[in-house]
Amino acid sequence: MTVVASVPTEDLLAAVGEVEGVELVLWEPGGDPDPRIEVCVPDYRDSGHFRRLAELPELRLVQTQLAGFDGQVELLPAGVTLCNAAGVHDAATAEHAVGLALAVLREIPAAVRGHGSWQQLRTDMRSLADSRVMVLGYGSIGRALVRRLLAHEAEVTAVASRPREDDLVGHVHGVDELERLLPDQHVVVVLLPLSDRTRGFLGAERLALLPDGAVVVNVARGGVLDSDAVVTEAGRLRFALDVTDPEPLPDGHPLWSAPDVLVTPHVAGGTTAMLPRMAALVRDQLAAYAAGRPPRNVVHVG
Known part of the structure; x- marks a missing residue:
């Protein structure tokens, strides 16, 4: 019996290629789905696919193209399993986090604003080397980030829900230690x-524990960071945000004009690394499904 699976773009369709036992069809945003679809890969940005899953008997x-899955389980029909894209965005997100941290530490936004005239920046800008950097949320993306931070000779503190030992950082701290650790950090990702x-x-309360001049980089979800608190602390602290709350960030929102706040429009995962890695995951998942094997990255069992 052939499995019918859908992908949302021609590029992903071509990149996945042929999978034994699977008929791969295109379901673009706004189009009508094939009612035979058993496995669906929704569009990366358009939540419209999720809102139409009930049309697929x-x-x-x-199989989503996102690492996060907040708000998705509630839209699943009964009996449908959800898998996220853990691993696909690790490298790109880690790169973006390092880029944002370096941009703020090395005052690149000030150089951009002053473009057209030679302006001397500070000569005591903080380097990532020897800086104390907290990775708040130590999963697969956190590990990819730590490898890059260690290459920059940073002193890394990893924090997760529970303490444990780890081959990269030695000891992972539990989140219950956060208040003790924050005052000693130069950067928090x-x-x-x-x-x-x-x-x-x-x-x-937690932002107030950070020392003056500390940098907070958010490449997770906007709602994890309190936007009103960011506006209040901006200037004493520095922020680099790839995600915001609300999102998209409306024109005229106080975050746009707050001092020492750099915003990028949720682009951490949108690189050339995404398509081949997403295609590889989809191929593996479809091959497993067609062969009756359990899928990877299950975050909700239907």
Whole structure:
């Protein structure tokens, strides 16, 4: 019996190629789905696919192109399993986090604003080398980030939900140690998933614990960082945000004009690394499904 699976773009269709036992069809955003679809890969940005999953009577598995899955489980029809794209965006997101941290530490936004005239920047800019950098949320992206931070000779502190030993950082701290650790950090990179427990996790009280001039980089979800607290602390602290709350960030929002806040429009994963890695994951998942094997990256069992 042939499995019918859908992907949202011609590029992904071509990149996945032929998979034994699978008929791969195109379901573009705004188009009508093939009712035979058993496995669906929704569009990367358009949530419209999720809102139409109930139109697929044969649907059994959804493979997203995102690492995060907040707000998705609630849209799944009964009996449908959800898998995320863990691993696909690790390298690109880690690269972006390092890039944002370096941009702020080395005052690149000030150089851009002053473009057209030679302006002397500070000569005591902080280097990543020898800086104390906290990775807040130590999963697969966190590990990819730590490898890059160690290459920059940073002193890394990893924080996860529970303490454990680790081959890269030695010891991973539990989140219950956060208040003790924050005052000693030069940079904090936020990688926590968004949930009811983590919404507003870095708010006014925790940001106040950071030393003057510390940099907070958020490449996780906007809601993990309290936007009002960011506006209040901007200037004393420095922020680099690839994600915001709200998102998209409206024109005229206070974050746009807050001092020492750099915003990129949720682009950390959007690189040339995404398509081949996503295609490889989809091929593996489809081959497993067609052969009756369990899929990877299951975040919800239908």
